Amino acid sequence: MVEMFAAENGLKGDPRLQAISNAIRVVPHFPKQGIMFQDITTLLLDHKAFKHTVDIFVDRYKDMDISVVAGVEARGFMFGPPIALAIGAKFVPLRKPRKLPGEVIAEAYELEYGRDCLEMHVGAVEAGERAIVIDDLVATGGTLTAAIRLLERVGVEVVECGSVIGLREVKGQRRLNGKPLYILVEPREIDDC
Amino acid sequence: MSAYRDKDPRIHGIQSRIRVVPNFPKSGIMFQDITTLLLDPKAFKDTVDLFVERYRGKNISVVAGIEARGFIFGPAIALEIGAKFVPLRKPKKLPGKVISEEYELEYGRDCLEMHLGAVEPGDRALVVDDLIATGGTLCAAMKLLERVGADVVECACVIELPDLKGREQLNGKPLYVLVESH
Numbered sequence: 001m002v003e004m005f006a007a008e009n010g011l012k013g014d015p016r017l018q019a020i021s022n023a024i025r026v027v028p029h030f031p032k033q034g035i036m037f038q039d040i041t042t043l044l045l046d047h048k049a050f051k052h053t054v055d056i057f058v059d060r061y062k063d064m065d066i067s068v069v070a071g072v073e074a075r076g077f078m079f080g081p082p083i084a085l086a087i088g089a090k091f092v093p094l095r096k097p098r099k100l101p102g103e104v105i106a107e108a109y110e111l112e113y114g115r116d117c118l119e120m121h122v123g124a125v126e127a128g129e130r131a132i133v134i135d136d137l138v139a140t141g142g143t144l145t146a147a148i149r150l151l152e153r154v155g156v157e158v159v160e161c162g163s164v165i166g167l168r169e170v171k172g173q174r175r176l177n178g179k180p181l182y183i184l185v186e187p188r189e190i191d192d193c
Numbered sequence: 194m195s196a197y198r199d200k201d202p203r204i205h206g207i208q209s210r211i212r213v214v215p216n217f218p219k220s221g222i223m224f225q226d227i228t229t230l231l232l233d234p235k236a237f238k239d240t241v242d243l244f245v246e247r248y249r250g251k252n253i254s255v256v257a258g259i260e261a262r263g264f265i266f267g268p269a270i271a272l273e274i275g276a277k278f279v280p281l282r283k284p285k286k287l288p289g290k291v292i293s294e295e296y297e298l299e300y301g302r303d304c305l306e307m308h309l310g311a312v313e314p315g316d317r318a319l320v321v322d323d324l325i326a327t328g329g330t331l332c333a334a335m336k337l338l339e340r341v342g343a344d345v346v347e348c349a350c351v352i353e354l355p356d357l358k359g360r361e362q363l364n365g366k367p368l369y370v371l372v373e374s375h
Binding site for chain 1: 212217218233264265280286311
């Protein structure tokens with residue numbers, strides 16, 4: 001699994017990355033004690049920084065023959081569609097159980113406590129399509145791995161996963177089925193805000 | 194107001210890409226599925242373009258989108274017209290301080306939340322969702338925005354179910370839709 005931070009992969013010193021990072025708010029102890037939640041809603045309030053975020057992903061993927069952008073409910077729905085629209089790809093929402101109305105395939109995955117499940121509509125994607133999966137933040141990679149599995153099960157080639165925020169991987173902790181992961185910024189500390 | 198009535202040539206393509214799923218989430222409901230629209234890049238782009246053309250240059254500073262399908266259309270519109278995007282969410286999803294608005298469901302009640310500080314007095318706002326049925330959710334969304342002093346300029350939905358008369362629930366606020374389904 002190759003993890004690439006934008007600043008170390010072609011965008012060193014790009015002022016857009018600092019603007020994006022500055023626009024993210026840290027909310028301590030949400031959803032529970034000890035978690036420093038990276039809140040992207042403040043990024044969405046900063047039109048320039050939000051546009052930079054989308055533009056960076058669009059520039060990266062527009063010439064890679066991507067026909068599918070998959071986004072995980074719900075914050076993946078805010079970043080995935082503008083990227084899909086700009087590169088001329090389909091947008092495929094990956095959802096919690098019982099939200100999608102048609103026939104679905106489901107993939108279960110582990111949470112810290114318990115399990116969850118991601119669903120995709122049958123027929124949304126076709127074998128041989130090239131896809132990216134977009135989310136706001138990658139932590140353990142459990143959700144992204146489930147998303148990759150859903151797409152691969154129907155014969156789609158997942159080219160890369162893209163995330164606005166990501167921690168530096170602790171060796172072996174994040175698998176993503178060996179797929180590359182492209183991350184714009186690292187999480188903010190509370191002192192930076 | 195609907196583009197359907199205006200007979201914009203893009204409407205037919207948009208309408209034809211919406212899939213009706215019978216008896217979802219329960220018997221008797223003909224569910225309007227927009228996920229098939231999202232699979233057609235041209236029709237999806239046309240959908241967003243129709244809204245962007247209507248709202249560009251009208252000094253809209255906020256596009257509020259209702260979780261979760263409002264999140265699929267709202268941000269793209271906001272980016273094109275230079276507005277903030279504000280997600281309106283189910284309870285306990287937003288991490289910061291919120292204000293809440295309760296609303297009636299067919300059976301029971303639900304609640305919509307918005308971050309404090311996201312919207313300022315005087316902001317000119319749109320509310321975006323994929324569909325308007327009874328208008329209960331849109332009404333709660335408008336109330337949230339108005340409570341913090343925003344001016345809700347219009348509600349914008351891809352689909353309207355006119356038989357459910359949601360339009361009449363919007364306290365006189367205008368509603369713009371692309372297609373109607375009877």
